[in-house]
Amino acid sequence: xxxxISIGRVSSRLGGVALLALLGSATxxxxxxxxxxxxxxxxxxxxxxxxxxxxxxxxWMLDDPLVIQFWRWLSSAVMGDFGLSMTVAGGTxxxxxxxxxxxxxxxxxxxxxxxxxxxxxxxxxxxxLRHGKFTDTAATSIAVLGISMPDFWLSYVLVYGLAxxxxxxxxxGFTPPAQxxxxxxxxxxxxxxxxxxxxxxxxxxxxxxxxxxxxxxxxVRVARxxxxxxxxxxxxxxxxxxxxxxxxxxxxxxxxxxGGTVVVERIFGIPGVGALMVDAxxxxxxxLVQACALTFLLxxxxxxxVVDLICAALNPRQN
Amino acid sequence: xxxxxxxxxALVGAIITAIVLAGVIVGPWLSPYSPTDADFMAxxxxxxxxxxxxxxxxxxxxxxxxxxGARVSLTVSISGVLxxxxxxxxxxxxxxxxxxxxxxxxxxxxxxxxxxxxFVLALFxxxxxxxxxxxxxxxxxxxxxxxxxxxxxxxxxxxxxxxxVQAAALMGQSTWSxxxxxxxxxxxxPVFVQVxxxxxxxxxxxxxxxxxxxGVQPPNPSLGSIMADGREYxxxxxxxxxxxxxAISVALLGLNLLxxxxxxxxxxxxxxxx
Numbered sequence: 291x292x293x294x295i296s297i298g299r300v301s302s303r304l305g306g307v308a309l310l311a312l313l314g315s316a317t318x319x320x321x322x323x324x325x326x327x328x329x330x331x332x333x334x335x336x337x338x339x340x341x342x343x344x345x346x347x348x349x350w351m352l353d354d355p356l357v358i359q360f361w362r363w364l365s366s367a368v369m370g371d372f373g374l375s376m377t378v379a380g381g382t383x384x385x386x387x388x389x390x391x392x393x394x395x396x397x398x399x400x401x402x403x404x405x406x407x408x409x410x411x412x413x414x415x416x417x418x419l420r421h422g423k424f425t426d427t428a429a430t431s432i433a434v435l436g437i438s439m440p441d442f443w444l445s446y447v448l449v450y451g452l453a454x455x456x457x458x459x460x461x462x463g464f465t466p467p468a469q470x471x472x473x474x475x476x477x478x479x480x481x482x483x484x485x486x487x488x489x490x491x492x493x494x495x496x497x498x499x500x501x502x503x504x505x506x507x508x509x510v511r512v513a514r515x516x517x518x519x520x521x522x523x524x525x526x527x528x529x530x531x532x533x534x535x536x537x538x539x540x541x542x543x544x545x546x547x548x549g550g551t552v553v554v555e556r557i558f559g560i561p562g563v564g565a566l567m568v569d570a571x572x573x574x575x576x577x578l579v580q581a582c583a584l585t586f587l588l589x590x591x592x593x594x595x596v597v598d599l600i601c602a603a604l605n606p607r608q609n
Numbered sequence: 610x611x612x613x614x615x616x617x618x619a620l621v622g623a624i625i626t627a628i629v630l631a632g633v634i635v636g637p638w639l640s641p642y643s644p645t646d647a648d649f650m651a652x653x654x655x656x657x658x659x660x661x662x663x664x665x666x667x668x669x670x671x672x673x674x675x676x677x678g679a680r681v682s683l684t685v686s687i688s689g690v691l692x693x694x695x696x697x698x699x700x701x702x703x704x705x706x707x708x709x710x711x712x713x714x715x716x717x718x719x720x721x722x723x724x725x726x727x728f729v730l731a732l733f734x735x736x737x738x739x740x741x742x743x744x745x746x747x748x749x750x751x752x753x754x755x756x757x758x759x760x761x762x763x764x765x766x767x768x769x770x771x772x773x774v775q776a777a778a779l780m781g782q783s784t785w786s787x788x789x790x791x792x793x794x795x796x797x798x799p800v801f802v803q804v805x806x807x808x809x810x811x812x813x814x815x816x817x818x819x820x821x822x823x824g825v826q827p828p829n830p831s832l833g834s835i836m837a838d839g840r841e842y843x844x845x846x847x848x849x850x851x852x853x854x855x856a857i858s859v860a861l862l863g864l865n866l867l868x869x870x871x872x873x874x875x876x877x878x879x880x881x882x883x
Contacts, residue, residue: 313721318733325737434869438861440813442820443854446840450847549726553817567729568821571736579736586729594724 303598307591314587315367319360322580332574333376350376372581377573378566384581388563392585395551395562397467397474399589401482402547406489407540413490414497414536415529421502429494436491442553445484449557453480464560481558485550489543496539500532507531534605541597545590619870625863626805633683636676644669644677645828653846663848665838667828671849675856678830682819683860685742685831686811689749694804696750697757702788704758705765715762719755727752731814732823740823742831749811760803764796771795798875805868809861816857832857 330346331338338346347353351362366373372384379387417429439447453461459480465473504510505528513523552564559565567582569575637644648668656663662671704712722730734748768774774791782791812832818824819833827834832853839850 310721310724313717314724317721321733321737325739434862434865435858438809438858438865440816440857440861442817443836443857446836446843446850446854450843545724545726546728547726549728549730552726552728552732553821556821564729567732568823571732571823574736576736579733583725583729583733586726587724590724590726 299602300599303595307595310591311588314591315364315584316360318580318583318587319363320356322576323356323359329376329574329576332576333380367581367584373577375570375575375578377575378569378578384578387566387578388581388585391561391563391566393468394464394466394560395548395555395564396589398478398482398485398551398555398560398562399548401475401478402485402489402550403540403544405482405486406493406547409486409490410493410497413494414501417494418498418501418505421505426498430498433491433494437488439488441484441488441550442557444487445481445554445557448480448484462559464558466561478560481554481560484554484557485547488550489547492543493536493540497532497536500535501528504528504531530604534601537597537600537604541594541601544593544597548586548589617870618866619874622863622866622868622870625859626867629679629860629863630683632676633680637673637680640670640673640676642670642673644674644830653842655846656848662852663846665835665846665849666842671835671852674830674835675832675853678825678832678835678853679856679860681742681825681829681831682812682815682833683808685746685815686749686808689746690753690804690807690811692746692750693753693807694757694800697754697759698761698800700754701758701761701763702765702792705762705769706784706788706792712762715758719759722752722755723759727810728814728817731818735818735823740826742825742829745815745818745824749807749814752814753807753811756807757800757803761796761800764799765792768792768795798871802868802872802875805864805871809864809868812857812860812864832860 328343329350329352330343334342334346351359354362363373370385372388375382375384375387413429413433417426420426448459449461453459460477461480463477464481465477467474467478510523510527513527514520551560551562552568554560555562555565556568563582563585567579567586570578570582642648646669648664651660651664651668653666654660654664654668660670660672662675665671665674700715704715725733730752731745731748734751735744738744738747769792774787777787777791815824815831816833816836819831820837822834822837825831825834827838835853836850836857839846839853843850
């Protein structure tokens with residue numbers, strides 16, 4: 291595990307991330323401008339006079355060539371300035387809006403990831419070791435049901451079952467982690483669980499398959515025949531190998547996990563970037579939608595970068 | 610033994626999917642109720658003989674609305690996914706066969722689209738394209754095209770060096786006929802699995818967008834908009850939200866089992882080749 295990952299690999303991956311981030315910003319910007327929506331109409335309404343629209347365009351500098359607008363937007367975005375919100379919070383800097391909400395979204399995402407990983411490590415191991423037995427059948431059946439429950443539907447099952455039915459967790463509202471970590475863990479549990487459940491199901495399935503594939507390999511049989519204890523063989527020879535596909539799938543699922551925050555934040559009233567993006571979509575706050583989409587893109591790119599490094603550390607052959 | 614289990618999975622999945630499809634196609638004709646007309650004599654009636662799934666706050670029969678709504682959701686998802694599969698698979702096959710800069714561009718584009726959370730991408734496209742049913746299908750097609758492109762490209766690269774494809778080229782078959790008659794049939798199974806999975810996720814995207822109010826607009830039903838209605842009066846009429854949620858889960862379960870089963874069935878061949 292301690293084997294060093296080559297600096298060259300890290301920097302080339304980092305270069306790839308930077309290139310994708312740049313391509314992503316360009317795509318988000320130009321696709322947004324290619325849409326038929328005029329921000330002036332969104333802000334001023336359908337009855338706006340041509341003069342008012344022209345003045346609006348002038349104020350937001352929307353008449354300049356697109357490339358120049360893109361350059362202006364990108365260069366200030368790199369400096370941490372996404373411009374001002376148009377309708378949702380008229381005139382407020384977007385950076386502040388996102389900055390105050392991003393920790394909540396990342397907290398819920400990380401929370402969901404921790405739940406999904408712990409549940410799947412446990413369930414996947416148990417069902418692989420008890421392959422074909424009742425526990426395995428039960429775990430795999432629950433996993434199939436789990437991936438057939440969209441997060442917003444599961445949210446309501448949790449709200450009406452646990453929150454309102456048993457009264458154990460709040461059904462609405464969120465204490466930000468910056469205010470109180472225990473409060474955030476408590477109030478964020480149901481939303482994180484709603485996002486985590488389908489993920490946990492997917493992770494359990496891949497871990498079970500990966501474990502079953504390594505469990506009967508020759509090197510495992512040799513290790514066992516040498517008299518190592520079962521737990522030792524399992525951790526060092528089986529799990530270690532199965533972790534590679536497992537972590538890879540976790541990396542691939544991160545985008546679904548972060549996508550899941552959008553609806554769940556709305557349902558549970560969590561002030562996060564997802565809920566902000568929905569508000570921005572309704573208000574046709576184009577710069578804000580753009581900034582939210584980019585924030586999500588950057589989050590996924592960074593997480594995937596980390597996952598990539600973990601995979602490289604787990605599998606030195608890749609280097 | 611494994612083949613039988615896989616077969617049974619695929620079979621159960623296929624049966625559930627067939628029942629869902631039949632219900633969605635035939636169901637609305639059999640129902641005596643309208644999905645949109647209000648009936649103020651039957652507001653929020655619990656499930657009974659005349660309304661098996663009860664009624665909603667406008668007195669509309671929930672079963673009828675779910676059948677019509679599932680028809681909308683499935684149509685949107687299937688048409689979006691098929692369009693995405695058609696575009697993506699074509700692009701992927703062309704990339705695999707001809708390589709070069711087209712392949713490089715295609716792979717970068719799909720890398721990029723893979724880095725967006727899918728629901729965020731859907732939301733973004735809805736803002737760009739405008740809210741509405743047709744645009745959800747377009748968004749689903751755009752989300753899925755790169756996935757199909759990458760899948761078919763990766764499979765086709767493996768297949769195109771097989772001896773029989775080389776032989777077909779030597780025998781003077783045209784490029785078009787090699788792609789459609791030699792390569793395509795050999796990548797059809799994984800593409801089918803991906804279609805089933807994508808339709809399942811397309812239903813989730815449509816339902817999610819309509820649930821937020823960005824998709825199908827009331828009074829027209831879709832699985833998501835019925836759920837959105839149902840949450841507002843859950844305490845008085847829990848059946849609306851619950852039964853529409855169950856309907857989504859049943860549809861997803863069928864598609865997931867079907868794709869799982871088919872994937873297991875073709876797995877040995879796939880593993881031998883990879």
